Amino acid sequence: MIAIDIGGTKLAAGLVDPDGVVTARRATPTPAGDAEAVWPALAGLLDELVALGRPVGGAGIASAAPMDLRAGTVSPVNIPGWRDFPLVARVAQRLGGLPVRLAGDAVCMALAEHHHGAGRGSGCLLGMVVSTGVGGGFVFDGKPHLGALGNAGHVGHVVLDPAGPECACGARGCAEAIASGPSMVRWAVERGWRPADAARADAAALAADARSGDEVALAAFQRSGAAVAHLITVCVALCEVDRVVIGGGVAQAWDLLEPAITATLRTWAGLDFLRRVELRPAELGADAGLVGAAALLAGGSPLRAVPVRATTSA
Amino acid sequence: MIAIDIGGTKLAAGLVDPDGVVTARRATPTPAGDAEAVWPALAGLLDELVALGRPVGGAGIASAAPMDLRAGTVSPVNIPGWRDFPLVARVAQRLGGLPVRLAGDAVCMALAEHHHGAGRGSGCLLGMVVSTGVGGGFVFDGKPHLGALGNAGHVGHVVLDPAGPECACGARGCAEAIASGPSMVRWAVERGWRPADAARADAAALAADARSGDEVALAAFQRSGAAVAHLITVCVALCEVDRVVIGGGVAQAWDLLEPAITATLRTWAGLDFLRRVELRPAELGADAGLVGAAALLAGGSPLRAVPVRATTSA
Incomplete structure (x- = not known):
């Protein structure tokens, strides 16, 4: 599963196996600036994970709040550039239509501790x-x-x-x-x-x-x-x-x-x-966000490889 | 459905149809005294409802708190005689083994308002x-x-x-x-x-x-x-x-x-x-407890008639 953790200081993404083990991880400081300044940094992390060529069943996102799950948008207090940013649609598009789930970062921490901690x-x-x-x-x-x-x-x-x-x-x-x-x-x-x-x-x-x-x-x-x-x-x-x-x-x-x-x-x-x-x-420390984000897709979908994009720009 | 509402001043029981309409009701002041003083009053109400001869699928209980759902017991603050009283088992026994569900009275109120109010x-x-x-x-x-x-x-x-x-x-x-x-x-x-x-x-x-x-x-x-x-x-x-x-x-x-x-x-x-x-x-007023208690059995069980007992004593 691809897991994403959106914070005001750091954007992280990783691959998490069904036992809650993070098998690959990428991170970058959260860029300042407007929505289109922040997104490419995350898109780049996703492209790096996809380039590993491992089959995945979907993506889970742990995001700083607040958010609107019905719309699939986030407006993290500490990321001023993202207001009603359509994160779910962007991630789904980047990952070739894989299923994407979203929840708050502390909800994901709780879920990770419940399943594995x-x-x-x-x-x-x-x-x-x-x-x-x-x-x-x-x-x-x-x-x-x-x-x-x-x-x-x-x-x-x-x-x-x-x-x-x-x-x-x-x-x-x-x-x-x-x-x-x-x-x-x-x-x-x-x-x-x-x-x-x-x-x-x-x-x-x-x-x-x-x-x-x-x-x-x-x-x-x-x-x-x-x-x-x-x-x-x-x-x-x-x-x-x-x-x-x-x-x-x-x-x-x-x-x-x-x-x-x-x-x-x-x-x-x-x-x-x-x-x-x-x-x-x-028990899980800094990985809890990623592990919980992956757990949002419990049950999951069939694994498949995501085609690597020719470019990492948005 | 048989619905039961346990309060410190009143014990109530009724029959509730799937639309949340109370079609029969019985009530009596909550007796003072120990556990075996309170129970016969409730058992009497149940016997009266059973005597109507209408088929029922189960019984829902709205009770004053606190309770222990795992044990099926209640200890209502305002009914000193009932401490860890095995209400679920007693009601089930009285109703010939019908399925019985229990929840707090305000939880039942909320459920009744959700379904019908x-x-x-x-x-x-x-x-x-x-x-x-x-x-x-x-x-x-x-x-x-x-x-x-x-x-x-x-x-x-x-x-x-x-x-x-x-x-x-x-x-x-x-x-x-x-x-x-x-x-x-x-x-x-x-x-x-x-x-x-x-x-x-x-x-x-x-x-x-x-x-x-x-x-x-x-x-x-x-x-x-x-x-x-x-x-x-x-x-x-x-x-x-x-x-x-x-x-x-x-x-x-x-x-x-x-x-x-x-x-x-x-x-x-x-x-x-x-x-x-x-x-x-x-919207539902005083009936909310009974209506919500019945709603605890959503989905429900096949309706059947409960045999009338020869005596109303415990």
């Missing part, structure tokens, strides 16, 4: 990414929950605290404005924390200092963990997820984040069943 | 009941989202405001502690509102006074509507529901509640897609 065996899974942003996706009975137009799983823009900090989206107190890496760093810096290396004021530096006992750094993890705990109880109350798999840069400090989450779970969970949820760190 | 045509529906409590249920692609054990849709216990009023569940600032009828009345009374008839301090009296221009009563609806708006944006962010159907006593004052919801939707919805949701008042 820490979400195996869960009937109602939430996959969450706590990184520069906070995103998520649900897998119910083994299938991704896409929502009306493919935008389900926007856990980062659940308003957790009406009196909380302003979010880039325009609302106040969104999960992302509290729990993301940059939000943690901002909060810690406001309280006097300074990283050892001034050029590396990130969640990893904050985690290192928290492990050395820095009180502000520890409090930043506790605050982020409390917000994630609140968010998890919201997801359990609404969807009764039985497991939450958390990935992303902040979750790499699982030794700090996990206790901070469980410490406050009861604060948000009055009813017994809200506490009945398993937490697991993600 | 204001939710028709929605791909991702939230049905919400704003009444003495606040409950809900999701219908995705025409099917109820049940969650791991049947407890999905607990919108009333989403913590909307960490600094909000205490909830009966033990948490703070739950939707139910702000937006339910009793919560609205409590808030208004604390601010000096008095109903014309002291014995009728309820949401209907509050609505009547709000329509006459009483400022505290109006503010109570605005506050409840703002909480419902917040809750709706949470549900759209997580599940991308495209329509919300709202029923229950408070929603009967749709002329007051609907503008209060839409007035604040933007406060909670920074991202465009969070505002893209239709609001509709429920």
Whole structure:
């Protein structure tokens, strides 16, 4: 299967086998500029994969949100040149009419973890990414929950605290404005924390200092963990997820984040069943987007070779 | 189809035809006391329906929460005598082995509105009941989202405001502690509102006074509507529901509640897609539980007559 992962900083594409193993991969920085500046970069990656000559059954796309699945278009916040860009049609055309499926990148992460990672065996899974942003996706009975137009799983823009900090989206107190890496760093810096290396004021530096006992750094993890705990109880109350798999840069400090989450779970969970949820760190890392994108074509189509184009221009 | 609706104040059962029309109904107050005090009352209703001699294909149960679908048991908060009560097995046994399906009462309401009411045509529906409590249920692609054990849709216990009023569940600032009828009345009374008839301090009296221009009563609806708006944006962010159907006593004052919801939707919805949701008042009223319970058996089983028992005792 051809898998595509569309992000604001990187475009990636790969070949993924039915066991979720990435057998070839190509990536390039996301070009700035208008729609027709971005597309050739992706088209070039696809052409390189096709040139390998391996038969494929279709293509799955994990894309930054938002999107419109009915129209097959994407408008990623971090790719200003793509607004209602007809990504599904373009990819299908480039691949000689192969079937193409599209979903959000965090939905694909959740699907990948469900099929091949820490979400195996869960009937109602939430996959969450706590990184520069906070995103998520649900897998119910083994299938991704896409929502009306493919935008389900926007856990980062659940308003957790009406009196909380302003979010880039325009609302106040969104999960992302509290729990993301940059939000943690901002909060810690406001309280006097300074990283050892001034050029590396990130969640990893904050985690290192928290492990050395820095009180502000520890409090930043506790605050982020409390917000994630609140968010998890919201997801359990609404969807009764039985497991939450958390990935992303902040979750790499699982030794700090996990206790901070469980410490406050009861604060948000009055009813017994809200506490009945398993937490697991993600297993698949940076490949989750590609692996999940390929999994969108579960069942799949007959494999066939895609003819190589004479040119890689659009 | 035999339909059963289990509530803390009333047990109801009926026959529902494939068009969602209730063709026979029986009800009785929910007895106090232990498990074996409650069951005979329900068994009696079933026996009365069976005695009508009409062929049925199965039974659907809408029950107050929580429950455990895997075990087929219910533990309704408002029926203290039933804890892990094996309702599915008892009903199946009473009906001579007919297939039995179980779901939450608000999930059944949502399913009924989806199939036969204001939710028709929605791909991702939230049905919400704003009444003495606040409950809900999701219908995705025409099917109820049940969650791991049947407890999905607990919108009333989403913590909307960490600094909000205490909830009966033990948490703070739950939707139910702000937006339910009793919560609205409590808030208004604390601010000096008095109903014309002291014995009728309820949401209907509050609505009547709000329509006459009483400022505290109006503010109570605005506050409840703002909480419902917040809750709706949470549900759209997580599940991308495209329509919300709202029923229950408070929603009967749709002329007051609907503008209060839409007035604040933007406060909670920074991202465009969070505002893209239709609001509709429920159409099915008190029958929604029975109609939705019957709809749990969609597709159904061959109809057959259930033999009448010689005795109505357990």
